[in-house]
Amino acid sequence: MKIAIISGKGGTGKSTITSALTAIAQDVIAVDCDVDAANLYLIFHPTEETTIPFSTSSHAVVNAEDCIGCSTCSDACHFGAIECIDGLAVVDERACEGCQLCTRICPTQAIHMEASKDSYIYIGNFRYGKMVRARLTPGEENSGMLVTQLRKKAEETAKEKGDSLLLLDGPPGIGCPVIASITGVDKVVVVCEPSLSGIADMKRACQLASSQEIPIYLIINKCDLDQENSDSVRAWAAEKQYPVIAMLPFESDMVAAQMQAKTIMEYAPQSICSNELRKAFKQLTLS
Amino acid sequence: MKIAIASGKGGTGKTFVATNLYRSLQKRAQRVTLVDADVEVPNDHLFFDTVCTKRNAIEELKPTVDPEKCTYCGKCAEYCNYQAIFCIPSKGIIKMLHEWCHSCGACLYACPEEAMLATQEEIGEVNFNQEIKEKHLLVEGRMRVTNNTAIPVIKAAIEQAEETASDLYLVDAPPGTSCPFIKTAELSDYIIMVSEPTPFALNDLKLSLDTLDTLNKPYGVIINKADIGDGTMRNYLQQRGVTIIDELPYSTEWAHYYAKGLIAVEHSKEAEQHFERCTTFIINRNLKGKEA
Numbered sequence: 254m255k256i257a258i259i260s261g262k263g264g265t266g267k268s269t270i271t272s273a274l275t276a277i278a279q280d281v282i283a284v285d286c287d288v289d290a291a292n293l294y295l296i297f298h299p300t301e302e303t304t305i306p307f308s309t310s311s312h313a314v315v316n317a318e319d320c321i322g323c324s325t326c327s328d329a330c331h332f333g334a335i336e337c338i339d340g341l342a343v344v345d346e347r348a349c350e351g352c353q354l355c356t357r358i359c360p361t362q363a364i365h366m367e368a369s370k371d372s373y374i375y376i377g378n379f380r381y382g383k384m385v386r387a388r389l390t391p392g393e394e395n396s397g398m399l400v401t402q403l404r405k406k407a408e409e410t411a412k413e414k415g416d417s418l419l420l421l422d423g424p425p426g427i428g429c430p431v432i433a434s435i436t437g438v439d440k441v442v443v444v445c446e447p448s449l450s451g452i453a454d455m456k457r458a459c460q461l462a463s464s465q466e467i468p469i470y471l472i473i474n475k476c477d478l479d480q481e482n483s484d485s486v487r488a489w490a491a492e493k494q495y496p497v498i499a500m501l502p503f504e505s506d507m508v509a510a511q512m513q514a515k516t517i518m519e520y521a522p523q524s525i526c527s528n529e530l531r532k533a534f535k536q537l538t539l540s
Numbered sequence: 541m542k543i544a545i546a547s548g549k550g551g552t553g554k555t556f557v558a559t560n561l562y563r564s565l566q567k568r569a570q571r572v573t574l575v576d577a578d579v580e581v582p583n584d585h586l587f588f589d590t591v592c593t594k595r596n597a598i599e600e601l602k603p604t605v606d607p608e609k610c611t612y613c614g615k616c617a618e619y620c621n622y623q624a625i626f627c628i629p630s631k632g633i634i635k636m637l638h639e640w641c642h643s644c645g646a647c648l649y650a651c652p653e654e655a656m657l658a659t660q661e662e663i664g665e666v667n668f669n670q671e672i673k674e675k676h677l678l679v680e681g682r683m684r685v686t687n688n689t690a691i692p693v694i695k696a697a698i699e700q701a702e703e704t705a706s707d708l709y710l711v712d713a714p715p716g717t718s719c720p721f722i723k724t725a726e727l728s729d730y731i732i733m734v735s736e737p738t739p740f741a742l743n744d745l746k747l748s749l750d751t752l753d754t755l756n757k758p759y760g761v762i763i764n765k766a767d768i769g770d771g772t773m774r775n776y777l778q779q780r781g782v783t784i785i786d787e788l789p790y791s792t793e794w795a796h797y798y799a800k801g802l803i804a805v806e807h808s809k810e811a812e813q814h815f816e817r818c819t820t821f822i823i824n825r826n827l828k829g830k831e832a
Contacts, residue, residue, distance in 0.1 A: 261580075261581045262550065262551060262581055262583075263547075263549065263550010263551040263552075263715045264549060264550045264551010264552060265550075265551060268740065287716075288718075289548075289716035289717040289718040289721075289747070290548045290549050290550075290715070290716055290717060290743075290744040290747060292549070292740040292743060292744070295739050295740060295743060329645070329649065331601065331643055331644050331645045332644070347722075347726070350642055350644065351621065352621050352622075352642060352644030352646050353619075353621050353646065354619070354644055354645065354646040354649060357619065357646070357649065357650075358649055389717065389718055391717060391747055391750035391751040391753075391754055393718070396716070396718040396719070397688065424716065425550035425551075425580075425581075425715050425716070426550075426578075426580035426581055426690070426714060426715065426716070426720075427580045427581065427683075427685060428580045428683065428687075428688060428689065428690045428720065429688040429689055430716075430718075431580075432639065432686075432688055446551075447799060448798055448799035448800075448801075449583070449586045449799065449800065449801040450555060450581075450583035450586055450798075450801075451799075453581070453583055453586060454581040454583065457580070457581055457685055460685045460686075461685050461686060464685065464686050478795060478796070478799050479796065479799040479800060482799060482800075508768065511738050511739075511740070512738060512739070512768065512769075514739045514740075
């Protein structure tokens with residue numbers, strides 16, 4: 254089974270909750286899909302990691318000797334990434350999205366593609382199974398592509414191991430890396446914080462997951478932050494028929510666990526949050 | 541002058557800082573525009589009473605197929621570098637997967653039959669929201685749910701905001717360190733990173749600063765909830781030679797205001813003092829001579 258944890262808004266507790274569910278499950282493949290700001294490894298310290306370099310994008314390079322300055326490429330480029338200056342095509346590497354159109358239409362074949370700097374995918378062991386994570390090289394783009402590759406590796410690892418549970422810690426937002434994180438999963442857990450912004454973002458995340466017809470489960474984190482807002486989330490969830498599988502109150506243990514980079518299950522196994530999360534896990538994996 | 545409020549890790553207080561700083565700056569600069577560039581999940585509008593005075597649709601090229609002309613040769617799928625065209629020539633099947641389309645237009649060039657149509661699709665909008673009791677404006681970029689790339693909407697929001705002819709644009713940036721953050725930083729003159737002293741946030745802050753260094757952009761840091769930490773973040777930043785603009789306390793009172801969609805500087809004297817300090821920093825660094 255593949256379960257992705259997302260939230261729309263950042264900082265609502267995705268990684269904290271993913272790490273807790275990992276500790277409850279004991280035998281999992283934990284996948285950190287938040288490749289631009291990966292954090293799970295700070296809790297789980299994976300060892301014996303295999304490193305796989307992966308270039309997330311490529312960009313056009315012009316061979317000045319062959320370029321006749323005809324501007325066919327600059328006219329065609331949808332991203333405004335090529336400009337003809339003094340009879341020579343010049344590529345803005347950062348604006349180039351690597352579509353290759355210019356290499357295909359250049360009448361003198363003066364343009365070729367070069368892979369951008371490598372990002373890295375890591376597969377390692379940790380105390381609850383295998384961890385698959387990545388590091389996007391600073392300044393590199395296209396994190397959606399990296400997430401897609403990361404998931405391929407995770408699914409291969411799952412097959413080798415004969416393991417059934419994949420937990421995917423998603424990135425914030427609802428754009429391409431989130432779409433790449435949830436496509437084809439069995440269930441999505443949306444973590445909501447009962448602030449007006451948390452609620453607005455949770456609804457957008459749910460809208461995205463439901464567009465892919467993925468079953469949605471809600472966890473309300475810091476549920477006592479604002480009672481009125483918390484109630485409105487529950488009422489909305491009931492109307493949409495999304496099960497609310499945990500209500501996590503604000504607990505100082507949760508903050509302390511974060512500061513020490515431990516899971517709440519290990520730091521305070523008898524806290525209210527730990528008990529709620531155990532129940533949530535049962536409900537998630539039951540069907 | 542455009543100042544982006546950003547953070548590597550989400551939820552460290554970007555929107556909190558952006559909205560409060562906006563209010564605070566209004567007392568000192570003639571005209572301030574708040575630009576919500578967190579277009580995947582835009583929230584700034586929740587904190588203000590506004591009326592929408594203008595809405596601009598953002599459209600992108602999302603080609604479609606004319607079934608009368610298509611011969612299912614598969615050339616378009618071969619040209620598409622994003623796997624956004626699904627074509628089985630032998631079965632006469634073609635399907636455009638718009639959620640993966642990057643609007644590059646390669647398929648239009650590929651098609652030998654002129655069967656590919658250059659259709660446009662709405663991928664988001666830019667909303668101009670006028671504050672009811674103030675002269676200032678919020679410009680919001682809002683990406684359509686299920687669209688994959690936020691970049692064109694971010695770019696449109698920041699560029700179109702210039703229509704408001706302000707002295708200062710505060711740009712609430714998207715989280716992370718990849719394309720949406722990079723695009724916002726590229727279009728801004730100075731970046732304020734908001735972080736908190738947890739191991740997760742410090743890890744992400746380092747990545748963000750590395751990214752900003754590759755872009756050659758000047759930046760400073762506001763440490764939010766500074767008192768939950770042990771000084772590791774402060775030491776790190778001092779060693780790296782990074783300006784610490786302010787350290788905000790951990791306040792449950794401010795968290796409650798935030799949850800209700802209220803601006804802390806309007807309710808807490810302490811918040812007001814902190815954001816006045818940040819405002820002074822911005823004015824001294826970036827806006828000399830433009831004070832109201």
